[in-house]
Amino acid sequence: MWKIVKQIARAGLVTEPAPFATAAEDSPQAVERIQREILDILGQALAIRQVDAGSCNGCELEIHALNNPYYNLEGLGIRFVASPRHADMLLVTGPVSRNMEMALRRTYDATPEPRLVVAVGDCGCTGGIFGESYATCGAVANVLPVDVTVPGCPPPPLAIMRGILSAVRRRR
Numbered sequence: 046m047w048k049i050v051k052q053i054a055r056a057g058l059v060t061e062p063a064p065f066a067t068a069a070e071d072s073p074q075a076v077e078r079i080q081r082e083i084l085d086i087l088g089q090a091l092a093i094r095q096v097d098a099g100s101c102n103g104c105e106l107e108i109h110a111l112n113n114p115y116y117n118l119e120g121l122g123i124r125f126v127a128s129p130r131h132a133d134m135l136l137v138t139g140p141v142s143r144n145m146e147m148a149l150r151r152t153y154d155a156t157p158e159p160r161l162v163v164a165v166g167d168c169g170c171t172g173g174i175f176g177e178s179y180a181t182c183g184a185v186a187n188v189l190p191v192d193v194t195v196p197g198c199p200p201p202p203l204a205i206m207r208g209i210l211s212a213v214r215r216r217r
Contacts, residue, residue: 075203076115076116076203076206079203079206079207079210082210083121083123083206083209083210083213086210086213086214089122090122090123090124091122091123091124091133091134091209091213092124092125092126092131092132092133092134093123093124093125093126093132093133093134093135093136093209094125094126094127094128094129094131094132094134094135094136094152094156095108095125095135095136095137095138096135096136096137096138096149096152097138097139098137098138098139098140098141098142098145098149098169098185099139099140099141099142099144099145099168099175099181100138100139100140100166100168100169101139101168103166103198103199104138104139104165104166104168104169104199104200105138106199107199107200107201107202107205108136108138108165108202108205110202111202111205111206112125116202116203116206118206123209128155129152129153129155129156130155130156130157132156132157132160133156133157133159133160133161134160134161134162134163134209134212135152135153135156135160135161135162135163135189136163136165136205136209137149137162137163137164137165137169137185137189137191138164138165138166138168138169139166139168139169140168140169140172140173140175140176140181140182140183140184141181141182141183141184141185141187141188142180142181142182143179143180143181143182146182146188149185149188149189150188150189153189159216161192161193161212161213161215161216162185162189162190162191162192162193163191163192163193163194163195163208163209163212164184164185164186164191164193164194164195165195165199165200165205165208166195166196166197166198166199166200167196167197167198168184168198169184169185169194169195170184170185170186170194170195170196171183171184171196172184172187173198192212192215193208193211193212193215194208195207195208
């Protein structure tokens with residue numbers, strides 16, 4: 046045990062510095078502007094059901110980042126729900142695997158009208174590196190009607206917020 050403690054003491058804290066927002070779009074002001082616009086449009090809560098249709102979990106990590114205090118989706122009235130029956134929007138990630146195709150359709154059918162579908166990540170938008178094969182149906186649009194796509198591998202949380210905002214704008 047002492048050997049491990051000595052190694053920790055020698056190495057010190059090994060972390061990366063916080064990322065610095067270089068682009069004007071990634072600044073805290075841009076996040077606040079998008080948050081205000083979402084609040085103005087919604088005026089009420091938005092319930093999102095996130096569905097992993099076969100992804101590598103990169104997009105899920107970015108979606109989970111939306112719940113941290115920096116982006117504060119809960120404070121905007123946007124929350125993630127466990128049941129599609131309580132959802133207004135489906136946030137789908139990954140290429141739709143053949144094993145998830147029927148489950149995704151059932152989730153879509155269980156979501157009450159008017160429902161929105163947002164495909165997140167390159168895999169959800171186009172099938173990504175997996176494409177369409179014996180194991181996958183490819184893009185989410187091959188299985189469900191998609192309202193908005195958010196490209197990126199994985200897309201940053203701000204891009205996902207923009208996708209949610211554009212889907213909500215369409216519903217207006």
